[in-house]
Amino acid sequence: MGAVSTPETRSKVFCECGAEKELHYAKCGEWDCPVCWEAKHEAREAAKREAERLRALRRGVGAKFYDADMRRCDDKIAAVAAVKRWVADPAGIILVHGKCGRGKTYLASAAKKEFNRRDVLSQFICEDEIFLRIKQSFEKNAKKTEYEVYESFAHSYPLIIDDAGVEKTSEFTLSVWERIIGRRYRENYPTMITSNLNIDELAARMGFRITERIRESKMIYEYTGENRRAR
Numbered sequence: 001m002g003a004v005s006t007p008e009t010r011s012k013v014f015c016e017c018g019a020e021k022e023l024h025y026a027k028c029g030e031w032d033c034p035v036c037w038e039a040k041h042e043a044r045e046a047a048k049r050e051a052e053r054l055r056a057l058r059r060g061v062g063a064k065f066y067d068a069d070m071r072r073c074d075d076k077i078a079a080v081a082a083v084k085r086w087v088a089d090p091a092g093i094i095l096v097h098g099k100c101g102r103g104k105t106y107l108a109s110a111a112k113k114e115f116n117r118r119d120v121l122s123q124f125i126c127e128d129e130i131f132l133r134i135k136q137s138f139e140k141n142a143k144k145t146e147y148e149v150y151e152s153f154a155h156s157y158p159l160i161i162d163d164a165g166v167e168k169t170s171e172f173t174l175s176v177w178e179r180i181i182g183r184r185y186r187e188n189y190p191t192m193i194t195s196n197l198n199i200d201e202l203a204a205r206m207g208f209r210i211t212e213r214i215r216e217s218k219m220i221y222e223y224t225g226e227n228r229r230a231r
Contacts, residue, residue, distance in 0.1 A: 065109035079221035090190035098223030104194040122158040158190040165197040165205040
C-alpha cells in the first residue's frame with residue numbers, strides 16, 4: 001500500500017517503497033519508481049526462466065510423473081542402485097522388471113529427467129506408443145514412413161522403453177523387437193527396458209533371440225517392494 005495522503009501530497013502518487021511515482025511516470029510511462037520497476041521486471045524474468053527450466057526438465061515425461069526424482073528413489077533396492085549407475089554411465093541394455101505398482105515407471109521417468117537435467121539427449125517411450133507409430137506409418141497419408149519410424153529408435157543416445165511385453169505376440173511384434181532392440185544391441189546403444197514380466201516371460205513376447213541379448217548385458221533387476229498404488 002502507498003504512503004498516507006496528506007493535504008500537501010494529495011496530488012502525488014507514491015510507490016510502495018515511498019518514492020513519488022508521478023515524476024517517473026512522466027519520463028517512461030511506468031507508475032513504479034526505477035527501483036521497483038527493476039525489481040518487478042527481474043521477478044517476471046526469473047519466473048520465465050523457471051518455467052523454461054521446468055519445461056526442459058520434464059521434456060518427454062508424462063504429466064503424472066513430472067515430480068519423479070532420482071533422489072527420492074531408494075538406493076537400498078538393487079534395481080534402483082543399478083539404474084542410477086546406468087544413468088551416470090549409460091551403456092548396454094538394462095532390464096528392470098517387477099509386479100505392478102512397484103514404481104518402475106516412476107524410476108524410468110526419473111532416469112529421463114536426470115538425463116534432461118544434465119542436458120543429455122535421451123528418449124522415453126512406452127511400448128504401446130512404439131507399435132502405434134509403426135502401424136500409423138502403414139496408413140496412406142502417414143507423416144512418416146515405416147523406415148523413418150524405425151530410424152527414430154536407432155539413435156545412439158539412451159532409449160528408455162517403459163512397460164514392455166504388453167502387446168500380444170505375433171510375427172509382427174517379434175519383428176519389431178528384432179529391428180529395434182536387435183539393432184541397438186549390435187550398435188551397443190544404451191537401452192533401458194521396464195516390464196511387469198521377468199526375462200523368461202518376456203521371451204514369449206519379444207523373442208528368445210532378443211531376451212538372450214538382454215541376458216548378455218548381465219543387467220537384469222527385479223524391482224521389489226510394496227505396491228505403491230495400494231497405499
